[in-house]
Amino acid sequence: MLVHRIALVIAFFSHSVLAQSQNMSCQWAVIGAGPAGIAMVGALLDHGVKEKEIVWIDPTFQVGDLGALYQNVPSNTMVRSFRKFFLACRAFDIKARAHQFELFKRDDGRRCPLKEVVDPLLHATQKIKRRVNVVQGTVNNVARECDVFVLTAGDCVIRAKKVVLAIGAHPKQLQHRGLCQISMNDALDKQKLRELVCPDDIVAVFGVSHSGMLVLKNLSELGVKKIVSFAKKPLCYAVVQGAFYINAYTGLKGVAAQWARDFFEKNLPNNLVKFFNASGQEIEQELAGCTKVIYAIGFERNAIGGLPDELLQNYDTKTGVIAPNLFGVGIAFPRVVRDFSGEQVQAIGIWEFLRQARQIARFGGQTS
Ligand SMILES: Cc1cc2nc3c(=O)[nH]c(=O)nc-3n(C[C@H](O)[C@H](O)[C@H](O)COP(=O)(O)OP(=O)(O)OC[C@H]3O[C@@H](n4cnc5c(N)ncnc54)[C@H](O)[C@@H]3O)c2cc1C
Numbered sequence: 001m002l003v004h005r006i007a008l009v010i011a012f013f014s015h016s017v018l019a020q021s022q023n024m025s026c027q028w029a030v031i032g033a034g035p036a037g038i039a040m041v042g043a044l045l046d047h048g049v050k051e052k053e054i055v056w057i058d059p060t061f062q063v064g065d066l067g068a069l070y071q072n073v074p075s076n077t078m079v080r081s082f083r084k085f086f087l088a089c090r091a092f093d094i095k096a097r098a099h100q101f102e103l104f105k106r107d108d109g110r111r112c113p114l115k116e117v118v119d120p121l122l123h124a125t126q127k128i129k130r131r132v133n134v135v136q137g138t139v140n141n142v143a144r145e146c147d148v149f150v151l152t153a154g155d156c157v158i159r160a161k162k163v164v165l166a167i168g169a170h171p172k173q174l175q176h177r178g179l180c181q182i183s184m185n186d187a188l189d190k191q192k193l194r195e196l197v198c199p200d201d202i203v204a205v206f207g208v209s210h211s212g213m214l215v216l217k218n219l220s221e222l223g224v225k226k227i228v229s230f231a232k233k234p235l236c237y238a239v240v241q242g243a244f245y246i247n248a249y250t251g252l253k254g255v256a257a258q259w260a261r262d263f264f265e266k267n268l269p270n271n272l273v274k275f276f277n278a279s280g281q282e283i284e285q286e287l288a289g290c291t292k293v294i295y296a297i298g299f300e301r302n303a304i305g306g307l308p309d310e311l312l313q314n315y316d317t318k319t320g321v322i323a324p325n326l327f328g329v330g331i332a333f334p335r336v337v338r339d340f341s342g343e344q345v346q347a348i349g350i351w352e353f354l355r356q357a358r359q360i361a362r363f364g365g366q367t368s
Pocket of ligand 1 (some may be wrong): 057064211
C-alpha cells in the first residue's frame with residue numbers, strides 16, 4: 001500500500017505523466033516512439049537540451065513497428081552494429097545493464113531475432129520517458145502559427161518551436177482485383193502467416209528484396225500448393241569486401257541471403273515458380289490462378305494531418321530538414337547516401353537513425 005502511494009506521488013511529479021487534456025509549450029516535439037523516435041529523444045538529451053523542453057508523443061511507446069510486428073523476424077544487421085547504437089547514446093543508460101540483454105551475450109559478428117533488439121529498445125524508452133514530457137496519443141494535426149507549430153493530439157494541444165517527425169512507414173501496395181491480400185507485415189511472421197494460408201492456396205508474391213525473400217521462405221516452409229514469385233530486379237546480395245560492404249543497404253543479408261542462395265537460386269522448391277520482369281499480360285494470366293497475394297515491394301511514409309505529402313517528400317535527404325524547424329528521421333525520411341559502387345541508396349537501420357538524429361539535434365540547436 002505504502003509502495004503504491006509512493007509510486008503515485010512520484011508519478012504525479014514526474015514530467016512523464018500527463019493528463020490527456022492540456023496545453024503545453026516546448027522547444028522540441030518528437031512525434032513517434034519507434035527506433036527513430038527513441039534515437040531522436042536520446043540525441044536531444046545527450047546534446048544538452050533541457051528535459052522539460054522536450055515533448056514526446058506516441059500512442060503506445062512500444063518501439064513502433066519493430067516492437068509490434070517484427071519481433072519474430074531475423075535481423076539483417078550484425079549484433080555489433082546494434083550494440084554500437086545502444087552504447088553510443090548516454091541517455092539510454094544501458095552500459096551497466098547490458099549483461100541482462102540477450103543481445104549483449106551474442107557473438108558480435110552474428111545476426112539475431114529482432115526481439116533481442118526490441119528488449120533493450122524498450123529499456124531505453126523507459127529511461128528517456130521518465131525524463132521528458134510524454135503524451136500518449138496520436139497527433140492528428142500539425143499547424144504553423146507564426147514561429148511555432150501547434151500539434152493536436154486528442155484533447156492535448158502542444159506548441160513547439162521545433163518538430164521532428166519519426167512517424168514510420170507502411171508497406172506499399174498494388175491493386176489486383178479479386179485476390180485476397182495478406183499484409184506483408186503478417187507474412188513476415190511465420191506464426192501469423194500459418195493462420196492465414198491453407199495447403200490448397202496458390203500465393204503470388206511481388207518483390208525479392210529482404211522482406212520478399214523472408215516471405216517466400218516462410219511460405220515455402222509452411223507448404224502451400226504453389227508460390228508464384230514476381231521480381232522486377234535481379235537478386236542483389238550484400239558482399240563483404242575487406243573492411244567494406246558492397247550493397248550494404250540494398251543487398252540481401254543473413255537468413256534472407258542464405259535462403260536465396262540455397263533455394264531460390266540453386267534448389268528451387270517444387271512448388272515455387274519465378275517470373276522475372278513479367279509483362280502485364282503474363283502477370284494477369286498467372287494471377288488468374290492464384291488465391292492470395294502478398295506485396296513486398298517497399299515502404300511508403302505514414303501520413304500526418306496538416307502536413308501535405310508534397311511537403312514531406314521534398315525533405316532534404318542529407319539533413320532531414322523538411323521546412324524551417326521541421327525535421328524528419330527514420331524509415332519515413334531516410335538519409336540518401338552513396339554506397340560502395342557509387343549508387344545513391346536509402347540508408348535504413350537503427351544506427352543510421354541515430355546518426356541522423358544527432359545531426360538534427362546539432363543543426364536544429366543552431367537554428368533556434
Ligand atoms: C522486415 C524488416 C526488418 C528490419 N530489420 C532491421 C534490422 O535488422 N536492423 C535495423 O537496423 N533495421 C531494420 N529494419 C528497419 C527499421 O529499423 C524498422 O523499419 C523500424 O521499425 C523503423 O523505425 P521508425 O521509428 O522509423 O518507424 P516505426 O517503427 O514505424 O515507428 C513509428 C512510430 O511513430 C508512431 N506514429 C506514427 N504516426 C504518429 C502520429 N501521428 N502521432 C503519434 N505517433 C505516431 C507510430 O505509432 C510508431 O510507434 C527492418 C525493417 C523491416 C520492415
